[in-house]
Amino acid sequence: MSTSQTVSEGSDEIQVVLTKPLSLEGDADADYKAPNLVQRVLSLFRNVRPGSDLTNFQLTPLFNIPKSHLQCFGESAFCFGKNLLQQSNNAESSIERFISVVAWSISTTRPPTFGLAPYNPILGETHHVSRGSLNVLLEQVSHHPPVSALHATDEKENLEFIWCQHPVPKFYGTRVEAEVLGKRQLKLLNHGETYTMNSPKLMIKFLPPRVDWIGKVKICCQETDLESELCYITSSLLGRSGLHSVKGKIYQSSSMKTLYEVDGHWNSTVKVKDIDSGKETIIYDAKEVFSELKTPIVKDLQGIWPTESATVWSEVSKGIISKNWAKAREAKSSVEDKQRKLAKERDSKGETWVPSHFTVSYSKEDGWGCLPIQERVPPAPIVVPL
Template sequence: MTDISDDSKYQEGLEEEVLEDEIDDDLDINGSEESPKIEGQKKTGFIKQFVSSKQPFYKMSLPISYNEPRSLLEKFTDMGLFLDIFLKTPTVESEEQRFLEILKFYLSGWIQQKETKNPFNPIIGEVHTCKWEHADSCTEYIAEQISHHPPSSAFCFYNTEKGVILHSYLSPTSKFWGNSFESSMEGKIVFEIPSLDEEYIVEAPKIVVKGVVVGSLQTETIGSTNLVCKKTGYSAEIEFKGKGLFKNKTSMVAKVKHTSNKKSLYSLEGRWDGTVSITSTKSNDTTLFLDINSEGQKPILPTEDQQEDNYSRKVWKHVISKMLANNEDEAQNQKAMVEETQRNLAKSREAKQEKWVPVNFSKNSQDTFTFNKLSEARKEIISNLKK
């Protein structure tokens, strides 16, 4: 892997490679309303600018054709599409089964990436809120962009009636491989069941967008991570797999272990059809573990008159409307205006020697940011348990 922000020689070599490949750019591009040749020219034009730039990747503005019409803060809500799995975990009596349910919920947010484009990089101070209304409870979500250079986001899902919390502080970093972007999320995702004093900690996998220069755009989840609950001793070694040259049949494999046993207790295998099977190493029985062939439950957004100026949908409102109207040029202009305003505000703060202070999240002893009302939510969950 090469970090393009530090390797000018690689940039020069890549530019030559792009020029050589330009004639083949229109061979395998599908699903575009424009002709393959025009789409290929757009890709080539961007890469020429990309490889000649000396800026770090996170400071660069991607062409609008590489974006999906929403912010990263909103994209994180995809982790909550199958919240019902998470909500029932406090009532699961077995430590082993609780761990498996947390693992199932984690996988539900990553096992199948359908969107082939990148969300907008949030501006500093941008906020996104929403909620999921269930039969007997409500799950709230709040996210804030803590930093812009480098980008860092903090978010929290919480349902005090059901007694669960999911929170994280992530700093995306990007690499460019020549025909793909790779996005890594530095930081931890934490699942909490306060009534049981249990924390399940895991990292986010890497997201790769392929076909940036040659071929059709496609998104894959790759990389290895571990889900760990120190209190109960259970852990899962998880590996997400890309399709690769030989079209892997499995999208994910995992092994569930316990500190009391050197051997794995279960093995899991995910497939590209959105299903995951689980096999008990003791009985060798295989059963269906997860099937996400449904859209899941979509969140409810605040109405437009309830949205503050820094709400993600309002920040990107004009960009989104132009994208949905297929007016790519004007969408690009609107996106540039948002980014220019961001730069001007940053310069103004720098001139005044003002440091940005997040509104909804605060730095903790681990040098990360957590939701200001997290302790209050935990106390409310414990209080509900005593009623």
């Protein structure tokens, strides 16, 4: 179910725990789930007022999967069966590239598991992974509020993407909705094209229990005069026909002329319909994208940073995997207590924490922004087998 590798540095022992990526079924290895999960989840929110911001809501390890939010965020970039990024870069025409980028954007919508959540990353936590020539680096650049930054470069394909993610979860009585703020950029450098996009909201419904993505996503490319509007839709009440739906259009920015209609489901297939010819084409197949997802492995144990997610949370993950809940709670408290101590020390010295790999900005108009310090992401000590 998981891989665990250890390296000793002097008297210190570094643990690295890496687990399988989320599949189409969410956490495929959720055999460690506590019993009566739905009742436990409902009991969590018994004393929470509707409309409350859950950003700082604390979960016990009973409700955690053995990985960090930073790792899950990264998986959407480097865990895939079909390389839609390569497909986008190799397409000959601008409209073909745009359609492929739409498909890639949909592929980053990963299915979480109801009732279980990753760990909240600590300030300065990192996750550095390579898959072939694609190198991905993430850093938690703010803890209150939680903001994650991602930078990925592929020298072979000559592409780059930069994401900034700031989730804001709120409780609405029968559901939790997490608005995912922050801009995402994909640059196809061979073509001089930059694509900007946002993320849909994550919705957790209690009765009946389910997880889905909802809301609008807009994808723009100024260089090609193309835009897309996608709407993620879920079913109402007991109906299931609308679950996981994606509908939208691709159009010219200047004339607003619709070129293609988009329709399908993000967990199965999505197709586009050419408005002029009426021809329909499947542009996204979730089974292809999520096929044969492989667990990352440690290639260079000496290169693992102390801030690596798989190291920071290793003892907690080991406790969850073995269902040793007391050990998991103790290890999680240890991580959180250490962070509170470091924060107090900084405050007492009047110091401000500064990210190691990104520069961060914030404004009321644009929200949080993150720019990488390095032009290229170096190869990582953790790799995804090809």
